[in-house]
Amino acid sequence: MSESQPSAAEPPGFPQPARPLRADGRPRRVGFELEFAGLSPEGAAAAIQEAFGGEVQSDSRFVKRVAGTAWGTFKVEVDARVLKERSYRALLSQMGFNLDDRTLDSLDEQVLRLASTVVPVEVVSPPLPVGEAGQIESLREALRRRLAQGTRAGLVYAFGLHLNPELPELEVDTIRATLQAYLLLLPWLKWRDDTDAVRRLTPFIQDFPAEYVRRLLQPGYCPGLGAFIDEFLAFNTTRNRSLDLMPLLAHLDPGRVRRALPDDPLTQARPTWHYRLPNCLVDDPDWRIARPWRDWLMVERLADDPQRLGQLMADWWARGFSLTEHRWIQHVDQCLARLDR
Secondary structure: OOOOOOOOOOOOOOOOOOOOEOOOOOEOEEEEEEEEEOOOHHHHHHHHHHHHOOEEEEOOOOEEEEEEEOOEEEEEEEOOHHHHOOHHHHHHHHOOOOOOHHHHHHHHHHHHHHHOOOOOEEEEOOOEEHHHHHHHHHHHHHHHHOOOEOHHHOOOOOOEEEEEEEOOOOOHHHHHHHHHHHHHHHHHHHHHHOOOHHHHHOHHHEOOOHHHHHHHOOOOOOOOHHHHHHHHHHHOOOOOEOEEOHHHHHHHOHHHHHHHOOOOOOOOOOOEOEEOOOEOOOOOOOOOOHHHHHHHHHHHHHHOOHHHHHHHHHHHHHOOOOOOOHHHHHHHHHHHHHHOO
16 A cells, blocks of 8 residues: 555545435535635635526625525635624724725725735535535636635645535434544545645644543443533534534534633534545646545444444554554555445
């Protein structure tokens, strides 16, 4: 097995999850967030309109929407609160500067130009039914044609692709098993994605604390929902994890999350995972969103196989593997090859 290539050929197409339906029998959905540079919010909105139709609406120079697509409204925004909220305008006003609309508009343009070298533009999709999720590749291609720049286009770019798949059910055993599978597969996922070195140094995709990992992977770890949430929040009072559980936990128990993160205004409750690890290589003509999506589905498949999940957990404990060692990646790759047959 090489350091940079998967052990088996990539299957074509945009794969479907083994459990495509929610507990209520309706199709699961998945949302996408793509971060990039080199393209203004106006240009990104035009790419969305080209791919999916709809009507472009402008909240400000920093926030655009494309409403009326087949799945709802796409949002484009400069990914920095100070810009989206234009709080610098209030600061200037407090300092006694009374600027007219034309001057303020010019100021916004200059701020956007300066920020564009380090602050990404982000496209946030509405939830797409998993059976139609492959349509997101049309947007990826439209952004590439407009010369959007991805993770590796600049030395300081730390842009990511975020996947927000709905859970098939909201039972604590499903949540626990999926998080266990994710932690066991995380080194393999980083290898598969070749996660950018600059992104690894940023605070946004930090690993889970080692003590929490050991507790979660203990044999027989099966807490109730309240105990699971309490223990998670005791070790993770941040959204800066490669798998962010805060939106899901806020959906399940908003009071607990508010008490743990009283100053967090950004968490939006929703019954999804928030998978933040993958690079966004939107400028690479050979890159497809299907690949990190396929890798996420391997996490779900392992979680749905209690026997193989238990064996992999036992291997981790019995052999003393470190989750950062290449031999663990090799072991996981071999395990998943058997799972994929």
